[in-house]
Amino acid sequence: MLVEAATAILLALQAAPVETGDWRADVWRLSDEGDYAAALARVGNSPDPASYEARVMRVRVLAWSGDYPGAGRELAELERTYPGNPELAAVRGSLAYYQGQTEAARAAFGRALALDPNSAEARDGLARLEGASAGAEIRLRLDMGVEVSTFSRSANSNWTHGFSELTWTAPKFSAGIRADHYERFGLRNDSLGLRLGYRLDEKWDLEGNADIGPDNVFRPEASFGATLGRRWASPASGLPAVRTTLGLRRDQYSTVTVDTAALGLGLFWDGYSLEAQTIAVADAGEDASYGALLRGSYAVGERATFSLGMADAPETDAGVTVNTRSLFGGVRYRFDENRQIRLDCARDDRENSYIRKACSVSISYHF
Numbered sequence: 001m002l003v004e005a006a007t008a009i010l011l012a013l014q015a016a017p018v019e020t021g022d023w024r025a026d027v028w029r030l031s032d033e034g035d036y037a038a039a040l041a042r043v044g045n046s047p048d049p050a051s052y053e054a055r056v057m058r059v060r061v062l063a064w065s066g067d068y069p070g071a072g073r074e075l076a077e078l079e080r081t082y083p084g085n086p087e088l089a090a091v092r093g094s095l096a097y098y099q100g101q102t103e104a105a106r107a108a109f110g111r112a113l114a115l116d117p118n119s120a121e122a123r124d125g126l127a128r129l130e131g132a133s134a135g136a137e138i139r140l141r142l143d144m145g146v147e148v149s150t151f152s153r154s155a156n157s158n159w160t161h162g163f164s165e166l167t168w169t170a171p172k173f174s175a176g177i178r179a180d181h182y183e184r185f186g187l188r189n190d191s192l193g194l195r196l197g198y199r200l201d202e203k204w205d206l207e208g209n210a211d212i213g214p215d216n217v218f219r220p221e222a223s224f225g226a227t228l229g230r231r232w233a234s235p236a237s238g239l240p241a242v243r244t245t246l247g248l249r250r251d252q253y254s255t256v257t258v259d260t261a262a263l264g265l266g267l268f269w270d271g272y273s274l275e276a277q278t279i280a281v282a283d284a285g286e287d288a289s290y291g292a293l294l295r296g297s298y299a300v301g302e303r304a305t306f307s308l309g310m311a312d313a314p315e316t317d318a319g320v321t322v323n324t325r326s327l328f329g330g331v332r333y334r335f336d337e338n339r340q341i342r343l344d345c346a347r348d349d350r351e352n353s354y355i356r357k358a359c360s361v362s363i364s365y366h367f
Contacts, residue, residue: 023042023043023045023046023047024053024057026039026042027039027042027043027057027061030042031060031061031064031065032232036061036062036064036065039061040058040061040062043057043058043061052078052082055074055077055078056078056087056088056091058074059071059074059075059078059091059095060091060094062074063091063094063095063098064098068095068098068099071095072095075088075091075092075095079092084115085115086111086112086113086115086116086119086122087112087116087119087121089108089109089111089112089115089122090108090109090112090119090121090122090125091121092108092112093105093106093107093108093109093111093112093121093122093125094121094125096108097125097128097129102129105125105129106126106129109122109123109125109126109129110122110126113126120269124241138168138169138170139168139169139366139367140166140167140168140169140366140367141166141167141169141364141365141366141367142164142165142166142167142364142365142367143163143164143165143166143167143362143363143364144162144163144164144165144362144363145162145163145342145360145361145362145363146160146161146162146163146360146361146362147160147161147162147358147359147360148160148358148359148360149161149356149357149358150356150357150358151354151355151356151357152354152355152357153353153354153355154353154354154355158183158184158185158186159182159183159184159185159356160182160183160184161180161181161182161183161360162180162181163178163179163180163181163362164178164179165177165178165179165195167195171199172198172199173196173197173198173199174195174196174197174198175194175195175196175197176194176195176196177192177193177194177195178192178193178194178195178211179191179192179193180192180193180211180213180219182218182219184218187217187218189213189215189216189217189218189219190213190215190216191211191212191213191216191219191220191223192211192212192213193209193210193211193212193223194208194209194210194211195207195208195209196208196209203230203231203232204228204229204230204231205228205229205230205231206226206227206228206229207226207227207229208225208226208227209223209224209225209226209249210222210223210224210225211223211224216253216254217254217318218317218318218319220251220252220253220258221252221253221254222251222252223249223250223251223252224249224250225247225248225249225250225260226247226248226249227245227246227247227248227262228245228246228247229243229244229245230243230244230245231243232244240267240268240269241267241268241269242265242266242267242268243264243265243266243268244263244264244265244266245262245263245264245265245266245277246261246262246263246264247260247261247262247263247264248260248261249261251316253316253318253319254319255319256283256319257283258281258282258283258316258319258321259281259282259283260279260280260281260316261279261280261288262277262278262279262280263277263278264276264277264278265277271298271299271300272296272297272298272299273296273297273298274294274295274296275294275295275296276292276293276294277292277293277294278290278291278292279291279292279293279311279313279314281313281314281315281316281321282321283321289314289321289323290313290314291311291312291313291314291323292311292312292313293309293310293311293313294309294310294311295307295308295309295310295328296308296309303333303334303335304331304332304333304334305331305332305333306329306330306331307329307330307331307332308328308329309326309327309328309329310325310326310327310328311324311325311326311328312324312325312326313326315348315350317350322350322351322352322353323350323351324348324349324350324351325348325349325351326346326347326348326349327346327347328344328345328346328347329344329345329346330342330343330344330345331343337366338365338366338367339363339364339365339366340363340364341361341362341363341364342360342361342362342363342364343359343360343361344359344360344361344362345357345358345359345360346358346359
């Protein structure tokens with residue numbers, strides 16, 4: 001009898017939704033988990049279910065659940081009560097976007113921005129529409145670049161790196177062929193590789209790479225990696241968009257195998273971005289060494305983007321993993337939607353080894 005009673009209590013606890021005390025956060029969490037019925041019930045249990053905020057949240061949950069007619073009816077009632085409201089215009093745009101009504105969505109987002117130029121939901125919605133429009137066809141992109149390095153605290157010299165990559169891009173999928181050429185100390189290493197990307201849905205994306213260079217001496221003979229990313233919707237207008245990533249890579253050198261794992265967190269808002277990574281590197285079968293990376297960027301207008309970052313993490317060179325402190329920065333300039341150029345510079349200080357200073361220039365062109 002006691003066992004049955006305890007089991008019933010545990011099942012009841014598991015079935016009951018966990019509430020944080022903030023009904024808004026609970027609604028976003030339950031919706032993100034796909035439990036829309038519980039999310040609607042939580043809206044109904046909010047301090048004032050008849051308030052403007054609760055009614056807008058109910059419209060959002062109905063839209064996320066796919067009940068577009070119900071969301072449209074409740075949104076129309078709100079629009080009659082609150083005419084000229086920029087948030088409702090943005091919600092109208094999102095509802096149209098979910099239903100594939102791109103022109104209606106574009107018009108609604110435009111009205112929202114006219115009413116409130118700082119509407120993050122409207123800006124994000126228009127960006128998604130533009131991205132979908134740009135990716136409506138399969139296109140080609142060519143990337144090419146060269147990097148030159150100089151050294152201190154070492155006799156290293158003549159270290160250059162050149163690459164070229166041709167990528168096919170589609171709305172949800174991209175595939176590329178990449179060639180890398182390295183020269184160092186009079187030695188030459190070459191690698192040929194594949195780059196793949198796939199957007200699983202609005203939130204999840206996956207990237208992968210595979211490179212081979214069978215005769216390489218100081219570069220890996222083979223390298224394989226994958227990165228899984230997730231975009232998290234911000235629970236309130238005006239907060240940064242959030243993206244998390246998990247990357248795994250294995251590099252096979254002629255004498256050792258090196259595994260790398262990286263966990264990343266990125267924040268994106270109003271032309272700014274801030275990204276952080278924790279990095280673990282280990283020779284196969286050995287304990288890992290750990291480090292971190294931090295970088296940020298700022299877009300000036302629609303053409304120029306400046307970036308700056310630093311890292312203190314293990315790095316593998318010629319099969320030897322050494323803790324390395326790095327400072328790096330760059331600028332990217334877009335001539336138009338098809339052409340851009342990048343300039344990047346970095347300083348790497350390998351512990352008890354060399355200091356490398358490198359600068360690179362690369363171009364990108366869409367056909």
